[in-house]
Amino acid sequence: MSFKQKLADKTGLPLKALPSSYQKIGDTILIKLFGEAARQKKKISEAILEMFPYIKTVCSIKGISGECREPVVELIAGDKNTITIHKEHGCLFKLDVRKIMFSKGNLSERRRLVGQVGPGETIVDMFAGIGYFSIGIAKNTKAKKIYAIEKNPVSFGYLKENIKLNKIKNIKPVLGDCRDVKIKEKADRIIMGYFPGTERFLPTALSFLKDSGIIHYHNIYKENELWKKPLEELKKAADKNSYSIKVLKKKKVKSVAPHMYHIVMDCLCKRKNYK
Structure with a gap:
């Protein structure tokens, strides 16, 4: 029933x-x-x-x-x-449901991303929230270091609690706007799990990246904009920052409104003249 x-x-x-x-x-x-x-x-x-x-x-x-x-x-x-502890993929997430979003529609994407990460990677999670992506990666891969950046002080507080709750050692939580944050080492992989308007942050994502690396680009688009508009935005940002871009995978994560989708594109970015 x-x-x-x-x-x-x-x-x-x-x-x-x-x-x-x-x-x-x-x-x-x-x-x-x-x-x-x-x-x-x-x-x-x-x-x-x-x-x-x-x-x-x-x-x-x-x-x-x-x-x-x-x-x-x-x-x-x-x-x-309304504070609770949620279990997902062997990870624990403490949050207040009246203050923090937790979307079940992103469940498969969180699982998928774990399978993409290779051993020894340095990762920057530009919009970490309470650790939606970072916690799962840290617990289920051999990533070397994850810089988890979060602007919202409430979410950041739960991010730090969840790192302790899951007994994780390789996440560095960073409070602040990702555009203002300085990270000493370059990353193999960038997670841009935010929308709408994510294209505004592409120059920052590329500044965090090594000469060759992966960006997971999330955003919202109308159905008739797929996949031309996101590709144009990605190529424009890459060109301005002396990178070339190759889309490895593109998918609809979930519908957010009639004919409107949350999408993700996995992009291999290489600095021009990089061999």
Whole structure:
């Protein structure tokens, strides 16, 4: 029986009014509620707590706000403490769901990236958040060093906690805007896990890179812009910074709106005249 049908049976509300999915983060469930469901949020959330005895809190997610992509979340039932520990791919992530985004839509991309990293690599994660990419790479690869840069002080605090929680030694957390950060050594691989407007940060990404290395470029594009516009942006930035660029892989990570996609492109970048 589907989640939606179970909710209907528990609440007596019509199927069409109920959410069809949910996101579990640690011992918290996040749901999106509209119309009649929003008006019946207490009944729905209490039903969810009955359906999942191990869940302590139910929240409604209403959107994302600001440059640091902070969630707009309302606690609607259960424990008022919204700090939880989420487990993924053998990693632990501590966060407050009312202050920090954690997208299940990026799950496969986090897993995929781990498989790309070779032994001895130096990596710069330009938008590290609470360690979404960096923690998994550090725990599951033989990367030499990961510089995890984060601008948001709240996310940075959880990043440091998660490094300790996972007993990781090869991540260097750096607080600040990646455009202002100075890193002494050049990187084999750059992770640009941020959107929208990621193209603004390409010159910074290239400045962190060795004469030859990989950039994982994330951004949002309309369907009719794929894949011409992102390639033009990448080539423009590469040319201005004396690099050539070759796309190794391109993929849609998830849909973020009708005909609008979060995409990633793996790009091999080489400094011109580099052999």
